[in-house]
Amino acid sequence: MITVKELTKRYARTVAVDEISFEVAKGQIxxxxxxxxxxxxxxxxxxxxxxxxxxxxATVAGFDVLDKPLEVKKRIGxxxxxxxxxxxxxxxxxxxxxxxxxxxxxxxxxxxxxxxxERCAVADVRKKLLGKLSKGYRQRVGLAxxxxxxxxxxxxxxxxxxxxxxxxxxxxxxxKSLAGDHTIILSTHILPEVEQTCEQVIIINKxxxxxxDSVRNLQARARGAESVLLEIAGRSxxxxxxxxxxxxxxxxxxxxxVLKQQIDGRGVFEVESQKGKLVRxxxxxxxxxxxxxxxxxxxxxxxxxxxxxxxxxxxxxxEHENAPVENEMAAVKEPQA
Amino acid sequence: MRNAWIICRKELSSYFVSPVAYVLLAxxxxxxxxxxxxxxxxxxxxxxEMQMRGQSFPMNVNEELIRPLLSNMGVVGLxxxxxxxxxxxxxxxxxxxxxxxxxxxVRDLEIIIGKWLAALLLFCSLLFMxxxxxxxxxxxxxxxxxxxxxxxxxxxxxxxxxxAIGTFISTLTKNQIIAGISTFCVLxxxxxxxxxxxxESAMWAKVLSYMSIxxxxxxxxxxxxxxxxxxxxxxxxxxxxxxxxxxMESLRWRS
Numbered sequence: 001m002i003t004v005k006e007l008t009k010r011y012a013r014t015v016a017v018d019e020i021s022f023e024v025a026k027g028q029i030x031x032x033x034x035x036x037x038x039x040x041x042x043x044x045x046x047x048x049x050x051x052x053x054x055x056x057x058a059t060v061a062g063f064d065v066l067d068k069p070l071e072v073k074k075r076i077g078x079x080x081x082x083x084x085x086x087x088x089x090x091x092x093x094x095x096x097x098x099x100x101x102x103x104x105x106x107x108x109x110x111x112x113x114x115x116x117x118e119r120c121a122v123a124d125v126r127k128k129l130l131g132k133l134s135k136g137y138r139q140r141v142g143l144a145x146x147x148x149x150x151x152x153x154x155x156x157x158x159x160x161x162x163x164x165x166x167x168x169x170x171x172x173x174x175x176k177s178l179a180g181d182h183t184i185i186l187s188t189h190i191l192p193e194v195e196q197t198c199e200q201v202i203i204i205n206k207x208x209x210x211x212x213d214s215v216r217n218l219q220a221r222a223r224g225a226e227s228v229l230l231e232i233a234g235r236s237x238x239x240x241x242x243x244x245x246x247x248x249x250x251x252x253x254x255x256x257x258v259l260k261q262q263i264d265g266r267g268v269f270e271v272e273s274q275k276g277k278l279v280r281x282x283x284x285x286x287x288x289x290x291x292x293x294x295x296x297x298x299x300x301x302x303x304x305x306x307x308x309x310x311x312x313x314x315x316x317x318x319e320h321e322n323a324p325v326e327n328e329m330a331a332v333k334e335p336q337a
Numbered sequence: 338m339r340n341a342w343i344i345c346r347k348e349l350s351s352y353f354v355s356p357v358a359y360v361l362l363a364x365x366x367x368x369x370x371x372x373x374x375x376x377x378x379x380x381x382x383x384x385x386e387m388q389m390r391g392q393s394f395p396m397n398v399n400e401e402l403i404r405p406l407l408s409n410m411g412v413v414g415l416x417x418x419x420x421x422x423x424x425x426x427x428x429x430x431x432x433x434x435x436x437x438x439x440x441x442x443v444r445d446l447e448i449i450i451g452k453w454l455a456a457l458l459l460f461c462s463l464l465f466m467x468x469x470x471x472x473x474x475x476x477x478x479x480x481x482x483x484x485x486x487x488x489x490x491x492x493x494x495x496x497x498x499x500x501a502i503g504t505f506i507s508t509l510t511k512n513q514i515i516a517g518i519s520t521f522c523v524l525x526x527x528x529x530x531x532x533x534x535x536x537e538s539a540m541w542a543k544v545l546s547y548m549s550i551x552x553x554x555x556x557x558x559x560x561x562x563x564x565x566x567x568x569x570x571x572x573x574x575x576x577x578x579x580x581x582x583x584x585m586e587s588l589r590w591r592s
Contacts, residue, residue: 080436
């Protein structure tokens, strides 16, 4: 549905978007992820024909954004970061105006206005001035205006920014319910949002594409293999961290051990296993046999947050050698077999 | 052109749901009424003087009353135009609604023409406020209708040209006030540009005089439809809207 090839946006002194390429299939929800200033909005503006790209191409539903902007615009619904509303208009008046701009008229227009009011839960403020609406309602009116002409593609720029938790949930559910009919790209810098709503993630940082994959694959890829958190305490009250690490490292199937935290006599270690090896039982046995107490053992599911930090770090090596976790004190590495 | 009309209607309704339109209507009616009263008084006094001197030239209402009135209103227009155009694009840029317009399947030119037309229609409704004063003229005098209509056409054409300039300036900034003030300064400059030519007859003075927005209104106010002046206004309208289109395009490349 959307094909982006080496899309670039250059300004006088800076490169906002640097040769980004990706594809989005029909009916997918794609999370567009990146820190503030990564170039998310610029990319979206190029896709919506608001900004022309400096080089590269982008096609939406088979139409190039530079050659056939009108055709592209007909097929796109766009919600910018701040909902583009006219405060002096009433909700329905506004939706009718946008509907007419997008080419609807007559009874079609009325039907669509009724439908989107219902769908986006703004039916109870139909006759209110937009300027008097709360942020949550404005956001939903913004969403209603984006889907009024039933576009193939929906582009949403931080649709949940500035909402309260309840509204965030409602908006997410709404977006999820819109998938299927529409191909959706939504940008955000909030990770749980992507984990909860999107099937596919595109991560960019400083204008460059860092990763594009499904949420699940990305988690698996960054984790490499299973990783386990162990809290170990010494019987006599003190614990020699390096000895523990060394012992754990000996367990077959363990690829690395990281000391994450040490508080008087207790230590938290993160143990990563090699791919496809189950090491939990062996780990527990080793700890107990060595005369330590095993206080806790749990799988450390890597959140998208960590993946994100890993991938968007400005360091040269974005591999999982040095996961940027807090309180990282020491890491013993075994040469990779 | 359907799209231009949609945008025009939206602009008009936003003029009329806010106090802007009503303040302008009231001010225009007031100022026109004041001028009307002043010129009418002079007209009556001159008439009485002539009667006392025993002369009985018939006084021409068109020449003695309507002409100075309309030619003064041409200048008054300079003060109203910036207030009409200042928000057209500046406000859309400030609130971000320009993104909605620019990502809708609408051509830039349709947006520009829609907005300009709405401004022009608002100005026409200002002129409509003067119908009351004119009704008195027709009730108690016998003016010719044709020169009067030409005079109004002149005001509308002049306003169209000034509005096009104001529309262009409104695309340059996000700030309404700045747009308004700069429009006013530019229009003022276009008015006083002809003043040096009063004492000069050199070529440059004639050029300056020709460039002045207000001088071209003189013939219309007199009731004469002069193609030269009409073409001048139409050219300014075209240029103003052309530059607006260029400015909108550059907005996309720069922003």
